Amino acid sequence: MQKYLKVLRLFWSAAIAAELEYRINFLIATLSSLGNLVGSLFGLFLFYRTGYTFAGWSWEAALVVLGIFTLLQGFSATFLAPNLNYIVRHVQVGTLDFVLLKPIGSQFWLSTHTISPWGIPDILFGCIIIGYAGQRLGIAIDKYLLSVVPLFFGSVILYSLWFMLGATSIWFVKIYNATEVLRSLLEAGRYPITAYPTAYRFFFTFVVPVTFLTTVPAEVMLGRGEISWLIGAGILAMVLLFVSTRFWRFALRFYTSASS
Numbered sequence: 001m002q003k004y005l006k007v008l009r010l011f012w013s014a015a016i017a018a019e020l021e022y023r024i025n026f027l028i029a030t031l032s033s034l035g036n037l038v039g040s041l042f043g044l045f046l047f048y049r050t051g052y053t054f055a056g057w058s059w060e061a062a063l064v065v066l067g068i069f070t071l072l073q074g075f076s077a078t079f080l081a082p083n084l085n086y087i088v089r090h091v092q093v094g095t096l097d098f099v100l101l102k103p104i105g106s107q108f109w110l111s112t113h114t115i116s117p118w119g120i121p122d123i124l125f126g127c128i129i130i131g132y133a134g135q136r137l138g139i140a141i142d143k144y145l146l147s148v149v150p151l152f153f154g155s156v157i158l159y160s161l162w163f164m165l166g167a168t169s170i171w172f173v174k175i176y177n178a179t180e181v182l183r184s185l186l187e188a189g190r191y192p193i194t195a196y197p198t199a200y201r202f203f204f205t206f207v208v209p210v211t212f213l214t215t216v217p218a219e220v221m222l223g224r225g226e227i228s229w230l231i232g233a234g235i236l237a238m239v240l241l242f243v244s245t246r247f248w249r250f251a252l253r254f255y256t257s258a259s260s
Contacts, residue, residue, distance in 0.1 A: 029119075033121040106252075163244045167247055
């Protein structure tokens with residue numbers, strides 16, 4: 001574990017140093033995040049402006065869901081996208097050969113070798129929205145701390161799905177469209193799951209588990225989450241993480257080295 005932490009520190013310090021050479025990108029990323037946030041708030045406002053509410057979700061409660069979605073968006077842009085989107089390129093140009101030869105787990109290397117600070121604005125905006133809505137709703141500090149658990153589970157679920165999709169590039173090299181489809185489906189998490197018809201709720205819970213990414217953490221934060229959903233999120237996260245590891249090892253059996 002100590003070796004992996006040391007390697008992780010070296011990875012991220014080098015990545016941040018390289019990214020900070022283009023500091024204007026941070027301003028551009030901030031403006032882009034702000035524009036996306038304004039669009040999301042406007043879309044939510046269109047539902048609530050006439051007095052309509054999602055079943056059991058006030059305006060402030062819906063803002064909590066949107067804040068968590070924005071937070072996860074920043075997490076994805078900071079940690080997942082810079083790494084997992086490059087799995088396809090490693091397979092295409094043959095640099096996966098060098099990754100497999102390194103004296104460190106290939107899944108760990110592919111998942112953590114770089115970091116992008118341009119997702120930080122989304123993380124900050126998400127925290128601001130959650131803080132504002134929480135102040136209006138009177139959410140206690142212990143609820144915030146408790147919601148970290150389902151948020152962690154949601155992050156693991158998101159990572160596992162994304163990594164397994166990236167691993168399929170060993171068979172299907174051009175999977176960028178599939179990645180965009182996944183990201184589009186995850187956009188449904190910006191609203192509470194009750195905003196969708198019953199059939200969609202089933203799909204976004206048991207097929208593409210968007211419910212566990214935003215709605216479940218929001219309900220825990222609001223103090224009305226059921227323990228069964230929290231346990232289900234934990235089990236799903238651990239199962240998907242295990243499956244992603246096994247799936248990667250299975251996929252490598254079909255990988256043909258670029259030098260062979």
